[in-house]
Amino acid sequence: MSALRWVTGTAGVALLGFGGWLLVAETRAGTVPDLLRWMVGALVAHDGVLAPLVLLAGAVLRWAYGRRGPGARTGVGTGGTAPYGGGSYGVVRGGLLVGGCLTLVAVPMMLRQGESRNPTVLPLDYTANWLLLLALTLAVTVALSALRAPAYRARLAALGHALGTLPGRARRRVRRRPRRPRG
Amino acid sequence: MRHVPPSRLPATLTRLKPPRFRGRLHDPRTATAVGRWLGAAVLVCFVTGVLSHVLQEPPGGLANRLPTRPVWGYRLNQGLHVATGIAAVPLLLAKLWTVYPRLFTVPPVRGVRHALERLSVAVLVSSALLQLFLGLLNTVQWYPWPFSFRQVHWALAWVLLGALLLHLAVKAPEIAAHWSRRSPGTRELPAEDAPDRRSLLLGVGAAVGAVTAVTAGQTFTPLRPLDLLAPRHPDHGTQGLPVNRTAAQARVSPAAVRDWRLRVAGPRPYTLSRPELARLPQRSVRLPIACVEGWSASADWEGVRLSDLLDRAGAPHDARLRIVSLQRAGAYGVTEMGASYARDPLTLLALRLNGRVLSADHGYPARIIAPNRPGVLQTKWVERIEVLG
Numbered sequence: 001m002s003a004l005r006w007v008t009g010t011a012g013v014a015l016l017g018f019g020g021w022l023l024v025a026e027t028r029a030g031t032v033p034d035l036l037r038w039m040v041g042a043l044v045a046h047d048g049v050l051a052p053l054v055l056l057a058g059a060v061l062r063w064a065y066g067r068r069g070p071g072a073r074t075g076v077g078t079g080g081t082a083p084y085g086g087g088s089y090g091v092v093r094g095g096l097l098v099g100g101c102l103t104l105v106a107v108p109m110m111l112r113q114g115e116s117r118n119p120t121v122l123p124l125d126y127t128a129n130w131l132l133l134l135a136l137t138l139a140v141t142v143a144l145s146a147l148r149a150p151a152y153r154a155r156l157a158a159l160g161h162a163l164g165t166l167p168g169r170a171r172r173r174v175r176r177r178p179r180r181p182r183g
Numbered sequence: 184m185r186h187v188p189p190s191r192l193p194a195t196l197t198r199l200k201p202p203r204f205r206g207r208l209h210d211p212r213t214a215t216a217v218g219r220w221l222g223a224a225v226l227v228c229f230v231t232g233v234l235s236h237v238l239q240e241p242p243g244g245l246a247n248r249l250p251t252r253p254v255w256g257y258r259l260n261q262g263l264h265v266a267t268g269i270a271a272v273p274l275l276l277a278k279l280w281t282v283y284p285r286l287f288t289v290p291p292v293r294g295v296r297h298a299l300e301r302l303s304v305a306v307l308v309s310s311a312l313l314q315l316f317l318g319l320l321n322t323v324q325w326y327p328w329p330f331s332f333r334q335v336h337w338a339l340a341w342v343l344l345g346a347l348l349l350h351l352a353v354k355a356p357e358i359a360a361h362w363s364r365r366s367p368g369t370r371e372l373p374a375e376d377a378p379d380r381r382s383l384l385l386g387v388g389a390a391v392g393a394v395t396a397v398t399a400g401q402t403f404t405p406l407r408p409l410d411l412l413a414p415r416h417p418d419h420g421t422q423g424l425p426v427n428r429t430a431a432q433a434r435v436s437p438a439a440v441r442d443w444r445l446r447v448a449g450p451r452p453y454t455l456s457r458p459e460l461a462r463l464p465q466r467s468v469r470l471p472i473a474c475v476e477g478w479s480a481s482a483d484w485e486g487v488r489l490s491d492l493l494d495r496a497g498a499p500h501d502a503r504l505r506i507v508s509l510q511r512a513g514a515y516g517v518t519e520m521g522a523s524y525a526r527d528p529l530t531l532l533a534l535r536l537n538g539r540v541l542s543a544d545h546g547y548p549a550r551i552i553a554p555n556r557p558g559v560l561q562t563k564w565v566e567r568i569e570v571l572g
Contacts, residue, residue, distance in 0.1 A: 009352030015345030022338035094386030
């Protein structure tokens, strides 16, 4: 074990101790048991509710893309292509991530809308804005998926081919474009 | 589903297997790639949080020497603190998703060392989740918990950083083995996962960008048109400025305002009515008001230089001040101000805001505005200024 590793670990324990001391000595009475309940609650809410929901959504997405072949079960690839990749799988997953995170941030705003006696706290229409952002996320996801669809790709390839057959400079320029091998 | 004969049921229960995770990318390379960004976010939140804490509650020796420049220092600090916290939401969830299968490690505990490690991870995860949750709810002024937000957010910050450093020390070999795409550990992972991993990281990055873009406008002016989900909008407020606590919330009584006179207690104490204050030399400054909750906006302030009022009272140049407000509800009714702020030429006892007399919610009859200072210390409804030894 390197010295840096020991120093980092020791510093971590020291800061943990300092934080613990702050909690015990520098908070009002009853804070520690209340906080412990909330910390356990945070673990239960995430590990018991939020994470299973996200995993379920992931399983549904994989099922919808029909990538439940032997590769997915055994961890052995299906020969060069991404296990669930290709096509719009990644785009749709990204769209769900964006929409889900926007929703998480929007929930406290929507729940507290109109609760404050101070009109400059939460002054916007958060439900409308949230729906607008979800619609925008959906639109971008659909657009990016369409760009990755095989039909569109085929047309793009056809266009590229057509350009390649043009005589003269255009043809040379296309040919001269350097092609670096990947991987 | 196969039918289980009743006689075999107990045996089946004892052989209860942990869940299987067929999805990909629950691997150390993904955890390292997301964890690096999350670690950076935690560090930014910690450093800006400590700076904010020092500005609010300076340790004895620092109280008179806090920097008043740059004037936008606190605005940047607190804007970064809250924006980074919000950006950390997708990062933390992605990180926890990646390592979630480890929750079901078999056997659950392999000895004292393993138990301690798992306990430290539990502390790390729960303090990270709670810090983001408490912080986000604080920005909407929602306090459904039984403890003090300030005390707990401050103490948990040290717990979180400590648990994080310990985690980094424990995982150092694994992190090093998966640091880059060409690291030895990464090469042992299935190569066909690489495009899928890049795509997942892009998705997480898009989520970080999205939540940042629609909230950072509450402090970062160029993003103001996109401010759709932030708890504050700099354009929503009386006199073109949001309010942290209204006069009604602070229980500032109309009678106290009607009979108001400013009292300055020093070697040569005096009192001034508002018309008398308005006849003193007036200064105009453009200063941001930056709230600890992460919103900020610049405004034009007009009033009397605090330093002029202190000279009139015969206050020494290195004197600290106690500023007492008419406010009867909430913390910050009485605040202290170090000499560096008190004597800064930009620090005003402001009477006007954006060309008009201060509204009740912005602190009429008079309020403090100082450069590079947390908004909660820009005391409103100032009643008395006391020169401390």
